[in-house]
Amino acid sequence: MENNIENMILCEKDEIPFLQLPSFQKQKWLHHAFATRLGGVSTGIFSTMNLGFNRGDSDANVLENYRRFCAAAGFDLQDLVATAQTHQTNLLRVGAKDRGAGILRPKPWHDIDGLVTNEPHVALCVYGADCVPMLFADPVHHAIGVAHAGWRGTVAGIAAATVAKMKREFGTQAGDLLVGIGPSIGPCCFEVDTPVAEKFLSCPFLPVKTCVVKKDNGKWNIDLWEANAQILRKAGVCHIEKGMICTKCHSDLLWSHRATGGKRGGMCGILCIEEAAQ
Numbered sequence: 077m078e079n080n081i082e083n084m085i086l087c088e089k090d091e092i093p094f095l096q097l098p099s100f101q102k103q104k105w106l107h108h109a110f111a112t113r114l115g116g117v118s119t120g121i122f123s124t125m126n127l128g129f130n131r132g133d134s135d136a137n138v139l140e141n142y143r144r145f146c147a148a149a150g151f152d153l154q155d156l157v158a159t160a161q162t163h164q165t166n167l168l169r170v171g172a173k174d175r176g177a178g179i180l181r182p183k184p185w186h187d188i189d190g191l192v193t194n195e196p197h198v199a200l201c202v203y204g205a206d207c208v209p210m211l212f213a214d215p216v217h218h219a220i221g222v223a224h225a226g227w228r229g230t231v232a233g234i235a236a237a238t239v240a241k242m243k244r245e246f247g248t249q250a251g252d253l254l255v256g257i258g259p260s261i262g263p264c265c266f267e268v269d270t271p272v273a274e275k276f277l278s279c280p281f282l283p284v285k286t287c288v289v290k291k292d293n294g295k296w297n298i299d300l301w302e303a304n305a306q307i308l309r310k311a312g313v314c315h316i317e318k319g320m321i322c323t324k325c326h327s328d329l330l331w332s333h334r335a336t337g338g339k340r341g342g343m344c345g346i347l348c349i350e351e352a353a354q
């Protein structure tokens with residue numbers, strides 16, 4: 077079953093909903109999905125699909141949620157590799173030896189906000205609950221990446237850092253890349269104080285500042301989708317697809333840090349190469 081929400085496709089299997097981006101759905105060498113907050117077994121403030129370990133939920137519930145989400149969305153649980161997000165711009169190349177890290181066994185790394193690989197069946201996970209999850213696909217070299225960009229990672233240029241990492245590791249040309257921007261807090265709801273706005277106004281990665289708008293109440297609204305898109309365009313990326321789904325506006329379907337006051341579970345986006353490069 078499929079429905080559209082904004083610019084994404086809401087799929088559902090075995091009563092477990094998940095979201096996909098149209099342009100990534102067309103890439104038959106890839107498989108991807110973004111979880112929602114529905115269809116899991118967690119209770120209380122984590123009800124029901126919490127995919128965040130170490131948030132206070134039981135590990136058994138989180139693992140069962142992964143099992144359910146992966147079964148519905150078509151991933152092998154053992155293929156998953158998790159980030160260790162701390163709002164920085166460190167990226168790590170992973171491969172078959174890393175499958176399961178951070179999900180089925182402890183991950184040996186920390187401070188990693190983005191992952192890249194060119195190996196099939198290595199399913200890269202990126203987490204969020206307002207922060208921007210980005211998916212990167214190089215159809216020429218059959219290489220992929222994921223990156224987590226809250227406002228700190230955005231102004232630190234993790235989008236550009238991911239493009240550069242893929243160029244170094246795989247020879248990726250920015251002009252070939254397809255980048256998808258998943259569910260996250262939208263310009264409608266991301267209100268910040270002046271110190272945060274000033275970080276965007278002085279950000280060297282942002283060529284124009286149209287994503288920062290001053291409001292009558294003295295606060296600022298920031299468009300994290302457009303900020304990351306502008307950073308990507310400056311890095312040479314032409315093919316960018318924004319999902320346009322605001323987590324706070326859709327907090328009945330998605331985890332939003334701001335909508336829940338931080339009492340919440342976590343969502344996961346997953347990107348995986350299905351087949352080896354020819």
Ligand SMILES: [Zn+2]
Pocket residue numbers: 261262263264265266322323324325
């Ligand atoms: Zn909103």
